[in-house]
Amino acid sequence: MKDTNRNRVIILSITEGSLTPPEAAERFGISKRWVYTLLARYRTGGLDAVDPQTRRPHTNPNSTGKDTITRILKLRDTLTTQGLDAGPESIWDRLPEETRPSTSTIWRILRRHNTIVDQPQKRPRTSWHRFEAAAPNECWQSDFTHWPLADGTDTQIISWLDDHSRELLHATTHTPVTGQTVIDTFIHTMDVYGPPASTLTDNGMVYTTRFARGHDGTPKQPNGFEQLLADLGIVQKNGAANHPTTQGKIERYHQTLKQWLTADGLVATIAELNAQLARFAVIYNTQRPHRAIGRRTPHEAYMATDKAFPVVEATGHIWRVRYDQVDATGTISIRHAGRLRHLGIGRAWARKRVLLLVHGSETMVIKRDGGEIIAEHTLDASKDYQRKK
Structure with a gap:
């Protein structure tokens, strides 16, 4: 009974x-x-x-307060409206430390209030295999994606993303992205961040022709981007065909970007879209902690470690490579022994882009086209201006 x-x-x-x-x-x-x-x-x-009485206590001193629950639900709505990630971790980052419950508690609160839909088809995170560069600039990922203007005009957004930190290094709009676009955006990004040791892209023709064949079946010559990487000693890596997870970081970034652009609204011109991308870069790099990098922002992770750089072997030495531009006075500036030094190149080379190789106190400046050595220096730590040999 x-x-x-x-x-x-x-x-x-x-x-x-x-x-x-x-x-x-x-x-x-x-x-x-x-x-x-x-x-x-x-x-x-x-x-x-x-009738039997429940043994459950009438009150629980460890339960989440109503004010905190209200704040969690409001943050969920706010982040969703702004087009930002609104998961438990993102909400946790934005709660006051003194009233912050665990991420699992936040998840239960969201689920209890029907703001989370179960997705049993997703693989558990424990099954993921992460691949991450060990240092900033060790590898840059690049890809482009389509995005419409308000009148339906199709545009393409090309981005460069640091593999180690997820720092968004560059994002601009083009109609369409061409091989020259890839070169120009890569050079612009190098001017700001320095050259990477390697790149990772898909097999699109704007990035590589190594897998393409001519009408007669012979391999095509390297395109301009491939030649630029070879000149700089930068390793080029390409993902396997039909395997986008190799470039998983930039694919996930595209989801975040489009989610934010959708919330921010379509704009009428490319200039307005580029302004949107500039605002998004600030949010993405400095205001949005990333779970995969220890809840730091990408900019914090990028600045926390020494940068990697490409190297080449020449004259029996390993040289650090820098892609540079001679200034209007015919010099290049580099930092050596804790101070800025000015390498004399010659006014004839003003505004020309060159390769600068550095090995200890020895430098070698090479003409970008043709590989001709146009200047060499042995750095003197007692002088700011360095005469070429």
């Missing part, structure tokens, strides 16, 4: 029958104290009061 029915039978055998409490205790094999407890409950609350 269930406890609910049993307790009611005990009371009814006393109130409606002829049993006394001691007799009821003996009849049902329970203590007299329990019989008197049931009778007391019956007199104050009727038969419903004798």
Whole structure:
């Protein structure tokens, strides 16, 4: 017999029958104290009061407060409206430290209020295999994606992303992205961040022709971007065909970008779209902690470690490569022994782009086209201006 029915039978055998409490205790094999407890409950609350009572406490001092729950739900709505990630980790980052519950608690609150939809088809994170460059500038990923203007005009957004830190290094709009676009945006990004040791892209013709064949079946010559990387000693890596997860970081970045652009609204011109991308870069790099890099922002992760750089071997030495531009006075500036030094190249080379190779105190400046050495220096730490040999 269930406890609910049993307790009611005990009371009814006393109130409606002829049993006394001691007799009821003996009849049902329970203590007299329990019989008197049931009778007391019956007199104050009727038969419903004798049903088994839950042992759950009426209050829980460790439960999340209503104000915190309200703030969590409001943050969820705000982040979603802004087109930003609104998961438990993103909400956790934005809660005051003194009232911040765990991410699992935030997840349960979101699920309890029907703001999370279960996705059992997703692979568990424990099954993921992460590949990450060990230092900033060790590898840059690049790809482009389509995005419409308000009138439906199709545009293409090309981006460069640091593999180690997820720092968004460059994002601009083009119609369409061409091989020259790849070269120009890569050079612009190098001017700001320095050259990477390697690049990772898909097999699009704007990035590589190594897998293409001419009409006669012979391999095509390297395109301009491939030649530029070879000149700089930068390793070029390409993902396998039909395997976009190799470039998973920039593919995931595209999801975040499009989610934000959708929330921000379509614009009428390319200039306005580029302004949107500039605003997004600030948010993405400096205001949005990333779970994969220890809840730091990409900019924090990029600045926290020494940068990698490409190297080439020449004249028996390993040279650090820098892609540079001679200034209007015919010099190049580099930092050596804690101070800025000015390498004399010659006014004839003003505004020309060159390769600067550095090995200790030795430098070698090479013409970008043709590979001709146009200047060499042995750096003198006592002087700011360095005459070429």
